[in-house]
Amino acid sequence: MSNSKDASFIIGVADMKVTNDPNAMLVTYSLGSCLGIVVYDPVAKVGGLLHIMLPEATEEKTSPKFNPHKYVDTGVPTLFKEAYKLGAKKNRMIVHVTGGSQILDDSGYFNIGKRNIAALRKLFWKNGVMVNKEHVGGSVSRTVRLYMNNGETTVSIGRDRVIKL
Amino acid sequence: MITLEKIIEKIDYLPPFPLTVTKVLQMLKDPKTTPEEIADVVKFDQAITTNILRLCNSSYFGLRRTISNLKEAVVFIGIKNLKKIMVISGTQKYFDKENTGYETQKGELWIHALAVSIIAGNIGDSIDVKDKDELFVAALLHDIGKLVLNEYVLESCVEISKKVENGSMTFLKAEKDVLGLNHAEIGAKVLEIWKFPEEIISAVKKHHSAYEENDSDLENIVRIADNLAMMMGYETGVDGLAYNGFSDICRLYDLNRSTLDNVMADSLEEIVKIENEYRISMEV
Numbered sequence: 001m002s003n004s005k006d007a008s009f010i011i012g013v014a015d016m017k018v019t020n021d022p023n024a025m026l027v028t029y030s031l032g033s034c035l036g037i038v039v040y041d042p043v044a045k046v047g048g049l050l051h052i053m054l055p056e057a058t059e060e061k062t063s064p065k066f067n068p069h070k071y072v073d074t075g076v077p078t079l080f081k082e083a084y085k086l087g088a089k090k091n092r093m094i095v096h097v098t099g100g101s102q103i104l105d106d107s108g109y110f111n112i113g114k115r116n117i118a119a120l121r122k123l124f125w126k127n128g129v130m131v132n133k134e135h136v137g138g139s140v141s142r143t144v145r146l147y148m149n150n151g152e153t154t155v156s157i158g159r160d161r162v163i164k165l
Numbered sequence: 166m167i168t169l170e171k172i173i174e175k176i177d178y179l180p181p182f183p184l185t186v187t188k189v190l191q192m193l194k195d196p197k198t199t200p201e202e203i204a205d206v207v208k209f210d211q212a213i214t215t216n217i218l219r220l221c222n223s224s225y226f227g228l229r230r231t232i233s234n235l236k237e238a239v240v241f242i243g244i245k246n247l248k249k250i251m252v253i254s255g256t257q258k259y260f261d262k263e264n265t266g267y268e269t270q271k272g273e274l275w276i277h278a279l280a281v282s283i284i285a286g287n288i289g290d291s292i293d294v295k296d297k298d299e300l301f302v303a304a305l306l307h308d309i310g311k312l313v314l315n316e317y318v319l320e321s322c323v324e325i326s327k328k329v330e331n332g333s334m335t336f337l338k339a340e341k342d343v344l345g346l347n348h349a350e351i352g353a354k355v356l357e358i359w360k361f362p363e364e365i366i367s368a369v370k371k372h373h374s375a376y377e378e379n380d381s382d383l384e385n386i387v388r389i390a391d392n393l394a395m396m397m398g399y400e401t402g403v404d405g406l407a408y409n410g411f412s413d414i415c416r417l418y419d420l421n422r423s424t425l426d427n428v429m430a431d432s433l434e435e436i437v438k439i440e441n442e443y444r445i446s447m448e449v
Contacts, residue, residue, distance in 0.1 A: 033396035054426050105410025112396050141405035158326055
């Protein structure tokens, strides 16, 4: 698929794709409280999209069944490492963060969106990663697309709203 | 605004819920029912027979040989799975529609239904709920009202979305404001017409209503499972997460944040697996 024109990759929940295919489009549908994290190096033309669900792993990380893409603390380092492998450089990397919505409740039981964002900010701060644009929070469902030919990232909300980051 | 009569007219156009499914569920309540007896009822329903055989031989079960005999399939997949397959097979056709008002992607309503039923099952396991079959059915059908309201929503979509976006109005309130009815009430009406058990109808009717004392486990778990599915992104696009969270129910069952995190983490693999088996094709 990676060699065909207009290759599209659908990234599921707890899933990731990193590529240097200039024809590719990466898409992840309906982020609820989950985060869609986009990285793109405009020089190396390497980009990636990660769809994480929860802030940190509580399950056994050494288990063969463990999926690092489910969590901020294990997924984000994997995203960066895979991008570096294809020639991306940290100082050139553009980073966008989307998602982290909330259902309407103030009790804290359902604040996973906020907790995901907090965990990500802490991790980025520790590692000196700057976020270029973010589109987070609220109660909407977002679909995120990364176009590899120019690094354009869009967020779609509802049926017709498309926001260019 | 639309009238209840108009809506009920719409319900009459829905194909009836397959008798085979209700009959087998009834038979399975009797522990003496044999796989042969079940196969004898199921075999008359081509679609469900095909579905059972297909699922048996799918990667979901990871068998090394092919099963082509219905009786053998019933024995192999076991009673628990059979009930789920029956209900899923009987329900899928309602969700396989083009251009629905609630969805931004084809298949979202169906995947949401599957996700809620799996999450509800996992919550049900953790708090040891009595009737897990009814829980599964109620969870799978909780949004059936959306299928009836679908085309009205498509027409009124802009108006509803504006109300939700311009403040913290829940989708349900906006739906009621614009259409005069909400999807939970309509869902209950559909199941009444299909003669479903009262407990299931009530769980569907109340799935967005505020918690009241003495609400049943079934009613409560469907509400929490719906909340969690939305947060996981298994919602239906247009309404997103604009619904109230049932933290009072979490407190009641002592479900804390880490328990909820674990339920979501544990449910994910199962949802992805079943989503692949029952995918209604989505467009990129």
